[in-house]
Amino acid sequence: MESHLTMYITLVVTSGVLSVFLCIYAFSKRKHLLAARQLALLTALQSIYIFGFAFELSSDSLDEIKRWIAVEYIGIAFTPVVGLLLVLRYIGRSLSRAATAALFVIPSITLILVATNDFHGLFYKLIYLRENTPSPMADMVIGKWYIVHGAYTFGSLLAGGVMLLRQWKKTNKAYRKHLVTLAGGQFIPMIASFLYLMGITPYGMDIVPIVLCGTSAMYLWALLSIQMLRLSPIAKESLFESMREGVLVLDQSERLTDYNGAAKKMLPELEMGMIGHSLDSVWRKLTGEDFPIQRGADGMQGHLQRGHGATRSEYEVRSSTIKRQGGEALGCLLMLIDVTEQRQLQEQLKQQAYYDALTGIMNRARFIRQSRALLQEADPIRPSASLILFDIDHFKGFNDTYGHETGDAVLLHTVSACRDQLPDNCLFARYGGEEFVVFMPASEQSEALEAANRLRSAIEAAQLETEFGSLTVTASFGVAAYRSGDTLEVLLREADSALYEAKRLGRNRVSVFHKESPAPA
Missing domain, CATH: 3.30.450.20 (PAS domain)
Structure with missing residues (x-):
């Protein structure tokens, strides 16, 4: 029996050391762990209970045993309530200060009654030493308040465990290990205490302190390996x-x-x-x-x-x-x-606001805004920019002869033929019904003239295939060059004048506006 007692005390002390370590770890991580303060307080109370029990087992007299039992109940009385608060914090439920204080009423009464039991016998009627034991060990006859305390303790542990289990279906599978760990911390001590009260533990020993070693180890494992208490996965x-x-x-x-x-x-x-x-x-x-x-x-x-x-x-x-x-x-x-x-939706609205619905190129309003902005950025020392205005020859004839669907196809065909012929920095827009405009920043008149001829040739060379057969599309072009002080309106007017001259001279050609008079190219 004596060797078994020594081994048991050793195990109890080991359990206490593990609880102290867990308490220190939880407190040191209080800025990172949810409910860290509750966990630190819980394990501190468990440590008081465990070490008090170890000293009780090593006591030499009944009076000394009574003193250590009073110390133990600092932990025993309050641990179930703090454990319940830990569960509530984890699942995201809060209590008012009054409700929280109310939870500590019965544990406080228990502690007072245990410390003063010799005067009233309400907690235990009789406490006595066992016979034929190598070291003094006490048994007791329970009093009325012991029953109240026991019911309250079991109720607190059961309530915490049930609340955790009720979260099972709502909890992400990755966090169910957290639930199992916390529920184990509620149910395992409760079961161990029940076995002790039923008198079916070895030598009638209280096995709860040993069991707490296991729950502390579970908590440490969960904190370190599966990030338990980092954030509450249940309340949300x-x-x-x-x-x-x-x-x-x-x-x-x-x-x-x-x-x-x-x-x-x-x-x-x-x-x-x-x-x-x-x-x-x-x-x-x-x-x-x-x-x-x-x-x-x-x-x-x-x-x-x-x-x-x-x-x-x-x-x-x-x-x-x-x-x-x-x-x-x-x-x-x-x-x-x-x-x-x-x-x-924003892109669609932008497309409608800035681009032509049929051809997909820039619309007139967008073209005017951007061209004006580019003119303002022109080099004041050597300003250069050009504008090309062109429209499709005999476009009304396409609509009247073949219908508006073919007319739309002619517009799309023209845009397609022009796209690959223009430098990337040009602005290309549909200016009117069958009229198109190109603004070429930092380009001399000669460059614009060359670009206009490329466009004219590309449009003419690309045959438009329709249900009426292959159709040839041509366009007439007017080119105007920027001079210092010109506005966009001036450029457009001059290009339009040159375009009119190209049409007058027979269409499918390019004319350049000169200050004196437009000259055919």
């Missing part, structure tokens, strides 16, 4: 999973701790195995690159694009800091807002 579940925005939950070190279903749809490559990895590491696995949004004083804000062409999606990115009640940062929510449809 219903809202979190119903959000249309994709949400990535990051801890203070920008490690991924959770994501919702919307984020999974936006980023199908996301996997549970990525939880615990840094944001940059996760993004490299998804895209081969670091996360592209820069971190700023206001968090992360920007836009992301995924896919190409018709499958391209665009997301607005915003981050929101998660703070604990004291205002300390605990992590952040990185929200991905799908703005693909919004951007497409």
Whole structure:
């Protein structure tokens, strides 16, 4: 028996050391762990209970045993309540100060009654030493308040465990290990205590201190390996999973701790195995690159694009800091807002506002705004710019003879023939019904003349295939060169004058405006 007692005390002390270590770890990580203060207080109380019990087992007299029992109840009385508060904090439920204080009423009464039991016998009627034991060990006859205390203790542990189990279906599978660990911390001591009260433990020993060694080890494993208590995955579940925005939950070190279903749809490559990895590491696995949004004083804000062409999606990115009640940062929510449809609508409106609906090239209003801006940027020392105005010859005849669908095809054919002949820095627009305009910044008259002849030749050379057979399309061109002080309106007027001259001379040709008089090219 004596050797077994020594071994048992050794195991109890080991359990106490592990609880102290867990307490210190939780307190040191209080800025990073949800409910760290509750966990630190819980393990501190467990340590008092465990070491008090170890000293009780090594006591030499009944009076000394009574003193250590009173010390033990500092832990025993309050541990179930603090454990319940830990569970409530984890699942995101809050109590008022009055309700929280009320939870400590019965434990406080228990502690007082244990310390003063010799005067009233309410907690235990009788406490006595066992016979034939190598070291003094006590047994007791329980009093009325012991029953109240026991019921309250079992009720607190059971309530915490049941609340955790009720979250099972709502909890992301990656966090169910957290639930199991915390529920084990409620149910395992309760079962051990029940076995002790039933008198079916070895030598009638209280096995709860030994069991707490196991629960402390479970907590440490969960804290270190599966990031338990980094963030609560339960309180937000219903809202979190119903959000249309994709949400990535990051801890203070920008490690991924959770994501919702919307984020999974936006980023199908996301996997549970990525939880615990840094944001940059996760993004490299998804895209081969670091996360592209820069971190700023206001968090992360920007836009992301995924896919190409018709499958391209665009997301607005915003981050929101998660703070604990004291205002300390605990992590952040990185929200991905799908703005693909919004951007497409904006592009459609932009297309309607800036571009010709039929041909897809710039419309008249957009052309005038941009051309004026380019003229203002012209080199004041050696200003150069040119403008080409042209229209399709006999366009009315195409409409009257073949119909408006063929007329539209002629317009599209003309634009298609011209696109590849113009430098990239030119502005090309539909100026009117069958009239087109080209603005060439930083170009001399000779360059514009050469470009106009290329366009004329390209239009004539490209046959338009229709249901009525091959059609030849031609156009007449007018070219005007910028002179210092000219406005866009002047250039347009001069180009129009040159265009009129080209038509007068027989069409399908280019005329250049000269100050004295237009001359055919």
